[in-house]
Amino acid sequence: MTVHDTVHGFIVEREVPLPELDAVMYQMKHEKTGLELVWISREEENKVFGIGFETLPWNDTGVFHILEHSVLCGSKNYPVKEPFVELLKNSMNTFLNAMTFPDKTFYPVASRNDKDFVNLMRVYLDAVFYPAVYTKPEIFYQEGWHYEFDSEGKPGYKGVVFNEMKGAFADADELMDMTINRALFPDTPYRYVSGGDPTKIPDLTYEEFIESHKRFYSPSNAYVYLDGAMDIDAILGIINDEYLSSFEQTKRMDPPALQSAVDAGEQQIEYEIGADENEDGKIRLSWGRVIGTYAEREKLTAMQILSDVLTGNNQAPLTKAVLEDGLAETMRLYTIDGVANPWVKIEARNVKKENCKQVEKRIFDTLNALANGGLDHEKLEASMANLEFQMRERDYGSYPQGLILGMQVFDSWLYGGAPEANLQIGDLFVNLREKMKQGYFEHLIREELLENPHRCKVALIPSKTAGEARRAKEAKRIEDESAMWSDNAREEIIAKQERLEAWQNSEDTPEQLAALPHLELSDLSRTPQEQPIEELVIDGQKVLVHRVNSSGIAYITLYFDENHYTEAELPALGLLCRLFGNLETTQSSVEELNNRVRLLCGSMTFFISTFNIKDDSSCCTVKLCASFSTLESNVDQAVSLAAEILTQTRFDTANSEKAVLDLLRQIKMGCFEQIVMGGHAAALGRVSAQMSVSSVVSECTGGVTFYQWLKAQEENWNWNSLREKLTVLYEKAVSKEQLTISLTGNTDAYAANVVQMLQELLPSKPDLLKAHTIAIKPWGIKKEGIIIPADIAFAVRGTITGNYNGAWQTAAKIVSLSYLWNVIRVQGGAYGTGMLTRANGGFFCYSYRDPSARESLRKYLDCSSFLKEFAAQNPDLTGFIIGTVSDQSPLQTPRMKGQAADNFYWRQISWAERCTRWQQILETTPEKLAQAAEQISTAMKDGGICVVGGAEQMEGCGLDEIITL
Known part of the structure; x- marks a missing residue:
């Protein structure tokens, strides 16, 4: 395939080498419809297909969010009620979802299986171009909103997106960002809530919903993204012959307009807090600044670095400035990109009313001092090194790498920029390091944060009555609407509800289900994914080795046995892990530790893990884990740093009490937000702890119990008592006798040296033997x-x-x-x-x-x-077995392969047992x-x-x- 070739109606317009990805990008346009297509051709087994549309909202009804849900509820060639669910049942996908953004909607799928990949692509193309929403208005009522009468005949609002967004609006961050967007972008679509404001979703009519699909979901407004090794001729043939050939060209939507600078002044909005919470000290203050356009990648990267330098930890200058006098509990600086007009948010959390003016003055006085030459360039260099490491590593966890590359493509392509603009690093950091010497970062502080004319301020005010007022307003609206219904109108609404329920309770026919493409059991592996692991003993030290290609990165986890702790000690142990690296050591200040972590590592985390032995809920092993990634050339320095933090952390300095109290408040705040937004995980942890020792440990070191303990510590603050607890726990947390080392990557290059260093750096405590049996019991x-x-x-x-x-x-x-x-x-x-x-x-x-x-x-x-x-x-x-096997075969990065192998090792699950369980699924x-x-x-x-x-x-x-x- 070369430039100017025409393949199944697609003209190849550009061919761009991407050496950092060992790939070539082909940019094409469909001649008949104008559909844009990008294919990243590389030797990648996991293939990604995605189709996106520019979807610019003009109100807060969430129409594009509802469309995102609705088009996956049946289509012309796949006339089942829930093709999306059917694919979850019987596909080998490695990703299957859809996403609504402020200015686009994206439908991506991924699979390692060629046949499955084509199946998924066909279903998604049919869904977006030929959805059943035109003939089944029940889809809109189900996914968007409808009136529903309860058993007493009282009407209310109901709908999947409606309830999703009610949950989202319980998040104070969601309310803050919504308010900032309204203030900064009064003349563009970004002022609207693309997901839908629950108070506005019921304004959306079915007719407007349908018209929105007609207008925005045309091939001429579509962007197709492909990644991986595939038969491109066959793929383009399917896209053209089965779909695009039936359409004529229409007008492509213009990219979202750029907002001219506005000073929106100060906005206020209430957020709900619990009836038992104290309102005092719960104000959140934010300052928004628009910082340019999507095309300014260097500036956007620099702002990410500045965010870390200014607020990345409690020693960062902006955070430290507001923590020193207790003016706020934390500071954050975010860069929000992936939009035409990226912006930043400076935020101070948990501020007292009487301190609001002082907080603002302290923040901007500090920024002014930093802009006048006060930035620490060593910290800049450390943050730059850390960000560069992560960008080159491209470890996106369970998300396919090709999916994230696709999002990066859209972040330029959608707005008329080059699709490849964000895919390679090139000289980005070389240039930033050179500009750092010339005062570039100080200039950014002044230009973007201090003197930026495109600005706003938002105060989020706590309220015990906001939720009640919101519910009363919704009830009043329904009452007013229903009071205006005639008898005929009421009967028609009831009839709509009955039709919806009848449709929801109906079943797909065998013929309809047969229309969906399927895999066969013969397409499946007869054994699970192998997890590379060798148990070695090097100089008397147990080492778990995972030899995988990790592109020169070493992934190291140090496991320390902690079965000797009681349940009462566990919350303090959970706090101890979170304090590691955030308190000074006998050798280094916290600033020095933070700099070294960023310079040497992609990440360094300390946490508690627990594993059911033989999957017996009454028996588990508890581990304190120190996990970090680093270049192979930096392994010795990273190991030395981890050992220093684990063995030399101090709780007795003049700054220790305030440092721990600040961190405790921030950890508590994070736990609260996690529970509110992910309550299903919190509830699962609570119920599991009723009968599982392992879950009791997890709950006490990171769940609701941990949050309650943190809250009690803050309310009854006694530093001497807490310091004594932490010191006692610390003394029995780490020793050579408790250690098992896990190494993932080209381990032969550094395994022996890691063992030797840790044997020298860790203390010996023979009394802390691994033979301890955990004494914790389930709750009942x-x-x-x-x-x-x-x-x-x-x-x-x-x-x-x-x-x-x-x-x-x-x-x-x-x-x-x-x-x-x-x-x-x-x-x-x-x-x-x-x-x-x-x-x-x-x-x-x-x-x-x-x-x-x-x-x-x-x-x-x-x-x-x-x-x-x-x-x-x-x-x-067959389909359910295939879907289940897919769930058990997740996409794994090198880091995740090592983690998975460690998990089976600690649970004492052998390869033979895994194969038996796999066979049980197949049978x-x-x-x-x-x-x-x-x-x-x-x-x-x-x-x-x-x-x-x-x-x-x-x-x-x-x-x-x-x-x-």
Whole structure:
């Protein structure tokens, strides 16, 4: 393929080498429709397809968010109700989702299997171009919003996106960013909430919804992205012959207009806090600044570096300035890009009303001093090195690398820039280092943060009544609307609800399901992914070695046995881990430690991990982990740094008390936000701890219990007592006798040296032997509620029941996607739901951003009877088995391969046992599903309950205990 070639109607316009990716990018345009296409051709097994549309909102109804959901609910060639769900059931995808952004909507899929990749691409192309929304208005009512009458005949609003955004608006950060966008971009689409404001979503009509699809979802407004090794001729043939050939060219939407500079002054908005919370000291202040355009990559990268230098830790100058006198609890500086007009947010959190003016003065006086030559260039260099490491590493966790590359392509391509603009690093950091010497970063502080005319200030004010007022306003609106309904109008609304329920309860026909492309069991591997691991003993030291190609990066984890701690000590142990690296050592100040971490490592973290031994919930091993990544050439220095932090941290300096108190408040704040926004995970942790020792440890070192302990420490602050606890724990946390080393990468180059260094640097404490048996016990079954300031809930029910069988994974998949999806998400309006089964023998049901926890808990009880009835029909399980195998075969980076291998090692799960469980999945039968149904029945009837949600959500849930977060 060369420039000017025409392939299936696509003209090759550009061919761009991408040496850093060992790739070539081809940019093409479809001659008939004008559709734009980019393909990154490289030897990458995991292939990515994505189609995106420029979608610029003109109001807050969330129309494009609702469209994102809705087009995946059936299409012309795949006329099933939920093609998206069917693909989750029976695809080998490594990514399958859709995303709404402020100015675009993106539909990406990925798979390592060639046949599966083509199947996924076809379904998504059909979904966006030929959705069933034109003939099935019920899709709009389900995914967007509709009126629904309760058992007493009282109307209310319901809808998946409606409830999702009610949950999102419980997040103070969401409210802050929404307000800043409104202020900074009064004349562009960025002033609107692309996801939808819950107070405005009910303004959207079905007719406007349909018209929006007609206008924006044309091939002429589309961008197709491809990545990986594929038969490009066949792929282009499918796109052209099966889809684009049927369309004519229309007008492509213009890129979003750039906002002219505005000084929006100060805005105020209330956010909800709990009824038992103290309003004092909970104000959040933010200053927004628009910093240029998408094309200024060097500036955007420099602002990321500045964000880290100014607020990356408590010793950073901007954070330190407001912490010194207790003016705020933390400072943050963010860069928000991926839009035509990137912007930054300076934020001070938890400020007292009487300190607001002083905080602002302190922040901008500090910035002024830094702009006048006060920046520490060593810190700049360290932050630059860290960011460059991460950008070159391209480790995006479970997200396919090709997907993130696609997002980077869109961040320029959508606005008329070169698609490859953000894909390579080139001389970016060379130039920034040279500009640093010339005062570039000081200039940026003055130009972008101090003297920038495009600005705003937002104050987020805590309110105990904001939630009540919001709910009253919604109730009043419904009351006013319903009062105007004629009898005929009311009957028609009831009829709409009945039609929606009938459609939701209908089943796809075998013929409709057969239209979807499928894989066969013969397409699957007969064994699980191998996790490379060798257990070596080097100079008497146990070392777990994972030999994988990691492109010159070493991934090192130090595991220390901690089975000797009591449950009462665990929260303090969780805090201790978070203090590592944030307190000075006998050799280094905190600033010096932070600089060295950034210079030497991609990351360095300290945390508690716990593993069920043989997946027995009554027996586990607890590890304190020090995990870091570094270039092979820097291994010795990184190991020395980790050892220094682990063995020389001090709690007795003049600054220790204030440093720990500041960190404790910040950790507490982070835990609170995590629980409010991810309440399903918090609830799962609570219920699991009722019968699993491992989960008790996790809950006490990072869950709700940990948050409660932090809160109590702050409210009853006694530094002498806490310091004594931390010191005692510290003395028995780290020694050579407790250590196991894990190395991932080209380990032969440095393994022996790592062992020698640690043997020299770590203390010897023979009394802390590995033979300790953990004395912690599960909590026992209970039914509890945790009140958070939100309208929605997260509801969990389940327990550990018996001997695990791999077929249980298939059973959980079936229940999740064939039962819970329908009754909790589709009919109930929750944003998410599912059943989890764990190798320790547990079954758990959960809901996410749920409008009715009570109803969900009740419906969980029917999971068993559903599965029994399903199994009795002797169904074809091929698709479900394929989907389950896909779940068990995640995409893994080199780092993740080492982590996964360590996980099986500590759980003492052998390769033979993994193969047995894999085979059990492949050999799932209706009879085994029926057996799993009995276990599910026990888990749901006799298990524990935890509901995290608003106070009203606790009603009718049968809870024994209710606490306020």
